[in-house]
Amino acid sequence: MTTSDKFSRRxxxxxxxxxxxxxxGILILGKPDFLIAxxxxxxxxxxxxxxxxxxxxxxxxxxxxxxxxxxxxxxGQTVAVKPNIGFPRVPEVGATTNPLxxxxxxxxxxxxxxxxxxxxxxxxxxxSGNTRNCYRLSGIEQAAKAAHGIxxxxxxxxxxxxxxxxxxxxxxxxxxKLILDSDVFINVPVLKxxxxxxxxxxxxxxMGIVKNRMEYHLTGLDQCIADFCLYRKPDLNVxxxxxxxxxxxxxxxxxxxxxxxxxxxxxxxSKDIVAVDAAAAxxxxxxxxxxxxxxxxxxxxxxxxxxxELKIVTFTM
Amino acid sequence: xxxKEIISRSIRRSGHPAARLITLRQVISGIVFIGFVLxxxxxxxxxxxxxxxxxxxxxxxxxxxxxxxxxxxxxAGLMFIILITLIFGRVxxxxxxxxxTLQDIVTVLARRTGRKPAYAFSRPQNILRYTVLxxxxxxxxxxxxxxxxxxxxxxxxxxxxxHFFQPLLVWSYxxxxxxxxxxNIFLYPKQTASIPLPDMAIxxxxxxxxxxxxxxxxxxxxxxxxxxxxFLGLLSHVSIFRLALSKERCSKCNRCESVCKAGCINPQTAxxxxxxxxxxxxxxxxCSMSAINYRLAWRRTKSTSWSPARRGxxxxxxxxxxxxxxxxxxxxxxxxxxxxxxxxxxxxxxxSLNVERFSQTCTACCLCVTACPTSxxxxxxxxxxxxxxxxxxxxxxxxxxxxxxxxxxxxxxxxAISRITLADKKLTQIGEAKLRKDICVVYVNHNNCGACGxxxxxxxxxxxxxxxxxYPEIDKQYCIGCGACQLACPTTPRSIVVHPHPVHKKADxxxxxxxxxxxxxxxxxxxxx
Numbered sequence: 001m002t003t004s005d006k007f008s009r010r011x012x013x014x015x016x017x018x019x020x021x022x023x024x025g026i027l028i029l030g031k032p033d034f035l036i037a038x039x040x041x042x043x044x045x046x047x048x049x050x051x052x053x054x055x056x057x058x059x060x061x062x063x064x065x066x067x068x069x070x071x072x073x074x075x076g077q078t079v080a081v082k083p084n085i086g087f088p089r090v091p092e093v094g095a096t097t098n099p100l101x102x103x104x105x106x107x108x109x110x111x112x113x114x115x116x117x118x119x120x121x122x123x124x125x126x127x128s129g130n131t132r133n134c135y136r137l138s139g140i141e142q143a144a145k146a147a148h149g150i151x152x153x154x155x156x157x158x159x160x161x162x163x164x165x166x167x168x169x170x171x172x173x174x175x176x177k178l179i180l181d182s183d184v185f186i187n188v189p190v191l192k193x194x195x196x197x198x199x200x201x202x203x204x205x206x207m208g209i210v211k212n213r214m215e216y217h218l219t220g221l222d223q224c225i226a227d228f229c230l231y232r233k234p235d236l237n238v239x240x241x242x243x244x245x246x247x248x249x250x251x252x253x254x255x256x257x258x259x260x261x262x263x264x265x266x267x268x269x270s271k272d273i274v275a276v277d278a279a280a281a282x283x284x285x286x287x288x289x290x291x292x293x294x295x296x297x298x299x300x301x302x303x304x305x306x307x308x309e310l311k312i313v314t315f316t317m
Numbered sequence: 318x319x320x321k322e323i324i325s326r327s328i329r330r331s332g333h334p335a336a337r338l339i340t341l342r343q344v345i346s347g348i349v350f351i352g353f354v355l356x357x358x359x360x361x362x363x364x365x366x367x368x369x370x371x372x373x374x375x376x377x378x379x380x381x382x383x384x385x386x387x388x389x390x391x392x393a394g395l396m397f398i399i400l401i402t403l404i405f406g407r408v409x410x411x412x413x414x415x416x417x418t419l420q421d422i423v424t425v426l427a428r429r430t431g432r433k434p435a436y437a438f439s440r441p442q443n444i445l446r447y448t449v450l451x452x453x454x455x456x457x458x459x460x461x462x463x464x465x466x467x468x469x470x471x472x473x474x475x476x477x478x479x480h481f482f483q484p485l486l487v488w489s490y491x492x493x494x495x496x497x498x499x500x501n502i503f504l505y506p507k508q509t510a511s512i513p514l515p516d517m518a519i520x521x522x523x524x525x526x527x528x529x530x531x532x533x534x535x536x537x538x539x540x541x542x543x544x545x546x547x548f549l550g551l552l553s554h555v556s557i558f559r560l561a562l563s564k565e566r567c568s569k570c571n572r573c574e575s576v577c578k579a580g581c582i583n584p585q586t587a588x589x590x591x592x593x594x595x596x597x598x599x600x601x602x603x604c605s606m607s608a609i610n611y612r613l614a615w616r617r618t619k620s621t622s623w624s625p626a627r628r629g630x631x632x633x634x635x636x637x638x639x640x641x642x643x644x645x646x647x648x649x650x651x652x653x654x655x656x657x658x659x660x661x662x663x664x665x666x667x668x669s670l671n672v673e674r675f676s677q678t679c680t681a682c683c684l685c686v687t688a689c690p691t692s693x694x695x696x697x698x699x700x701x702x703x704x705x706x707x708x709x710x711x712x713x714x715x716x717x718x719x720x721x722x723x724x725x726x727x728x729x730x731x732x733a734i735s736r737i738t739l740a741d742k743k744l745t746q747i748g749e750a751k752l753r754k755d756i757c758v759v760y761v762n763h764n765n766c767g768a769c770g771x772x773x774x775x776x777x778x779x780x781x782x783x784x785x786x787x788y789p790e791i792d793k794q795y796c797i798g799c800g801a802c803q804l805a806c807p808t809t810p811r812s813i814v815v816h817p818h819p820v821h822k823k824a825d826x827x828x829x830x831x832x833x834x835x836x837x838x839x840x841x842x843x844x845x846x
Contacts, residue, residue, distance in 0.1 A: 049844055088721075116501070124772060124805075130690065132505045152503045157495060195780050196767020196787055218807035220764035248829070250771055254721065258829040266844075282845040290785060292765060307846045314844050 043067065046310035047270040047279055053317035055242045056104035058267035062238070063108060065313050066269055072236045075113030077183035081105055081149065082234075084190045084205050085121035085140050088133040092256035094245035096134075097190045099143035101240050101267070105188060106147035118178050119144040120152035122208040124251075152178060159211040162231060166300075169219045170227035174211035179232065187234035187273070191241040191264075191280045193249030197221050200250050201280045202237045202273045203229060203293050222292030229273055229302040237276045239268040241283050274303025275310055282307070335601035338611075342411055342598060350418040357478035357687045358486060364688045365727045372730030374398065374413055375471040376545040377680055381457075385678050386732040399552060406553040406560075408596035410539055410546060416470035417539065417595065419477070420531035424578070427532040435575040436535045438583040441590055446540060450547035463706035466681040468544050473523060475682030476707070479696070480520045483687050484509045510692040511715055516707055535578030540593045550592035558611060560594060560601075562587045566608035573600035573609055582609075659702030663710035664798060664817040666694060667718070667745040668726035668734040671820040676705030679733035685709055685725040691716045693800065694725060708733075711747070713800035713815055718747075720774035720799060743775075746822040748798030748815040750777065752791050757812035759788050769802035769813050776827040778802060789813075794825040 048065045050058040063069050073079055083097035091099055102119060109117045123134040131153040135141040141151050159174040179185055189205035196217075197204055203225050207213045216224035245252045247260045266283055270276040274297045278288035288294045288305045298305040349371070356367040372378040373394035382391035398409055410417045453464045466472060487509035494504045530537040539546040562573070564587040574582050577600055581593035589600075589609075600609050662672040666685065669675035686694045686709050693716040694709045701708050711718060720743060726736040737745065752769075754760045759767070763786050770778040770789055777796035780787040791813075802813045 049846075051844065130505070130508070150501055150503065153505045155491075155494070155506045158498075194767075195770040196765050198785070198787075214768065214805075214807040217766040217768040217805075218758055220758075220762065221767070222765055248776070251774075253829060254774070260830075279846055285845075292785060312846060316843070 045313040047312045049314045051266040055098040055101035059104045062269040069108045069112040073109050073112035073114050076115050079109045079114045079117045079184040080178045080182035081119045081186045083188040085134050085138050086124045087251045088137045093252040093259040094243040094261040095252040096138035098240045099139035103143040103147045106149035117149045119149045122154045164231040166230050167227040170224040176209045179209045185234045187237045192245035201277045225293040226296035239280045241266040272303040274305050278305035338598040345412045346418040353415040368728040377469040378730035381731045402549045402552040404557050406556040407549045410595035411597045415474040423528050439580040442541045446547040450544045453544040460677045472680040472682040476520045479683035479686045480512050508692045510686050510695045513698050515698045516696045553591050560589045563608045566606045572603045576603045663700045664748045666725045666734050667742045668737045675733050676701040679708045681707035684728050688724050688728045691719045693718050713803045717800040717804045744824045746824040748817045750796050753812045768805040772801040772805045795827045797824050
């Protein structure tokens with residue numbers, strides 16, 4: 001041991017004190033991650049797009065490009081994962097979120113230290129759509145359970161009424177308790193054609209966490225879909241554009257043989273629900289301005305649909 | 318003193334043929350009854366399986382099916398019922414009838430709780446029961462089913478299950494689900510049909526009355542109002558095996574009378590009225606003197622009365638029934654049915670072909686109601702007119718008909734809903750959706766709604782894009798009247814409503830445009846942004 005490595009008593013005292021004060025200060029401020037895993041907004045891309053891979057591989061790559069799952073899920077948190085399981089269709093139809101993607105998300109939530117990961121959707125009942133059919137046919141029940149996700153079927157008694165601040169048409173809405181009570185909310189829509197709103201993507205997918213969805217239809221779908229985001233935006237949106245249903249959405253034909261699907265093999269990820277919808281619309285071949293709810297949400301400052309203004313990271317596998 | 322000893326010994330003797338007969342009855346009726354519980358409450362697969370086994374051996378379904386759409390098993394069932402009655406008397410009532418077993422179960426339960434009714438001989442209510450029978454048969458053959466619907470024991474038992482037990486079961490199951498949620502155990506909730514209040518009241522009134530009568534007076538319903546009982550009673554007048562009470566051996570202890578649920582043993586005259594005896598065999602076991610015997614009719618004791626008038630009545634009834642069967646023809650049968658039918662009937666399930674045929678074949682056992690996975694089939698009250706009291710209908714206010722399902726036709730015992738293939742069902746137009754553009758929100762507010770189109774399984778609803786607003790239109794040739802759009806429509810009253818087809822039609826098959834050849838390949842070279 002050389003002399004230069006030795007600390008004098010004074011040095012030890014002063015350095016120890018400084019470190020102690022710093023640690024104490026950090027603890028008091030309640031932000032221990034200030035030094036350890038500091039959020040650098042400039043470093044996180046606004047949108048990540050990955051193409052030409054399998055759903056689970058693309059998801060892992062996108063998370064990596066985004067900066068890791070730890071940005072969204074912390075140790076001991078509960079997570080609500082909301083795929084689109086609205087219709088009793090097999091994955092090949094492209095009407096429901098890819099089960100492999102759901103499985104991969106549940107796994108990565110647990111890997112990030114999540115305590116519990118719930119998977120659920122509110123099915124569109126009038127299409128041989130009891131929850132059981134939809135959950136099983138879509139392959140999501142099996143996939144989520146394989147990753148130890150807790151699959152929650154819909155019912156009528158798990159909702160709480162909330163008020164939407166600044167909602168233009170939608171003032172109050174009954175939201176599923178799991179969304180209200182979970183620490184993290186991950187929205188996992190599938191990109192597909194929709195007969196009533198042209199496209200169903202991330203914002204439209206949030207109709208599956210409310211009970212009185214018929215109020216949306218009654219008072220104007222686009223405005224209500226945009227209004228809901230004033231209450232709650234998902235912490236992360238992962239858009240499945242692997243197999244895209246190009247017509248006859250949202251249900252698509254029950255026989256996958258007749259499904260007009262395109263293998264876009266794309267996955268989009270963003271915290272900005274408007275940006276992710278705008279990018280997905282482009283992937284589908286439509287302009288974001290032509291989709292009512294995207295335009296309204298942009299106007300209501302929920303997010304940004306002008307993709308040129310955003311920091312987008314793309315990756316082709 | 319000596320007599321008492323004999324009696325007490327006689328009760329305890331085991332392995333006696335009579336005791337074995339009672340055990341046999343309890344076992345068979347128990348199995349049959351459990352079969353019925355599972356038929357109505359056991360879920361779709363079990364219901365379909367048991368529907369092919371149990372109803373053919375029930376008098377009313379077997380009779381109606383044999384007349385309207387003869388099927389081998391149902392004709393065999395009808396012959397079997399008639400045959401066993403001609404041989405053994407009304408054993409049907411104690412072995413096969415679920416309502417009979419239900420009464421027996423309740424009586425046993427009542428006894429356990431301390432009520433020990435001593436039954437007594439009663440005069441036969443011949444005028445009442447044969448009038449009920451004659452009216453039921455006459456109504457049945459002229460196309461009016463409401464008497465049969467109300468009184469037939471099989472159909473009534475069905476309604477007990479569908480109106481009371483199924484809702485109770487589903488409600489408790491769903492309550493259990495709520496209780497399990499805090500433990501992070503999540504199960505799928507179940508559905509049950511909503512039963513109209515009058516139907517519920519009628520079923521409750523009948524159930525309570527029948528059970529009260531059975532606890533207090535024994536099988537009084539079976540020997541007064543039950544048309545099946547009266548019909549089998551006619552047959553058992555001439556049955557080969559009969560119960561006979563020997564005047565010589567009878568000690569007038571009246572024990573047999575006190576255990577006879579049918580109230581048909583009169584020890585004073587040593588006579589047993591076989592037309593009312595339900596074949597429960599309790600008297601055989603109760604008699605300490607072995608004075609009652611179950612044996613071939615030609616060895617019967619002289620004490621059994623033989624009345625030429627009664628025999629004439631029996632043959633007369635057969636003649637009338639035969640004539641009715643002979644003149645039985647759709648057009649003749651339907652006379653009264655057509656006159657009394659409702660002018661505004663509801664939508665009938667796929668497979669029923671037309672309202673007339675359905676309402677003149679269905680006995681409202683409500684098996685389809687319990688089996689229907691979406692609970693769109695609910696009992697009606699007077700929707701079909703007086704003709705088809707209580708018969709199920711398609712209730713689109715609460716649910717819709719699942720495109721991928723044809724269970725009702727698989728379970729219907731009377732053939733009111735015929736068994737059609739799923740492919741046929743998907744093209745059977747039971748009604749037609751009509752859109753009211755004067756109240757549809759898209760046309761009124763120029764806002765996107767599209768709820769109807771999202772759920773339409775047949776592409777009958779098409780959207781026209783005008784300035785990014787999607788206006789619904791109906792292509793009625795594809796509509797099958799499943800009611801999904803009506804259920805989904807958010808307006809009050811609904812802007813899209815299914816109008817019934819009194820006679821079902823065939824819908825056109827929608828041919829989807831072929832996906833373009835390159836659709837399976839990635840179409841984009843790079844990201845469009």
